[in-house]
Amino acid sequence: MPSTFDTVAGIIAETCDIPRDKITPESHAINDLGIDSLDFLDVAFAIDKAFGIKMPLEEWTQEVNDGKVSSDQYFVLQHLSENIDALVAAKAA
């Protein structure tokens, strides 16, 4: 079974036409991979479908815009994957 990161990386590679080998756990989806907000909607849709969740993007974005957290917290793929795992676990609980 692929890891959450592998699944997310595969989604980004396919959705945003980014070579898979350029996508690492340390990649920042926006700053490093250049994914814009429209493409990120596609990524979010695919992630939501793949994991059966609803990523709280608005809440995350608000927290970043309010300066409460760094965007790294949500958009570095390792952290994004951890957040996805937490959402999946919360749904299963």
Next chain:
Amino acid sequence: MRLEYFQMVDRVSALDPEARTISADCTVPEASPVFEGHFPGYPILPGVLMIETMAQTGGWLVMGLLRFTRMAFLAQVKEAKMRAFVAPGQVLRTEARLLHDGSGYAVAAGRILSDGKPVAEAEITYRVMAFPNETLRQELINMARRVSMPAELFDARSDND
């Protein structure tokens, strides 16, 4: 349909909040300046207006499910197919099904039928966000009434504003 005003949906015939589906009636006008250019001597409904019609149908669905607390803005169109020409006076039925209710976005599958046959289809993504102002929200609620959106889907607050 009032093409020049981008009012594509005439009447919402059904909206099922449980199934997250909507259907609507749209009759292409017999005459419109649009047909003077598209095309001279051979008037047909432009494909972009078919897409707009599907987008508006899905938009009513998204806003209705949210009880007009938020606005759905067209963000993306995928897999759009125009399968048949649509002539002035043609009676259309539009349908949309919500595929996903995301955080700040929604995705719907839309299609247009004529005499039960598919005319167009597309997957449409919306950005879902707060209304930019109350004027727009009220205008859309007024329009929703005109197109027979189920009244129970209006936010109760809107009736008292």
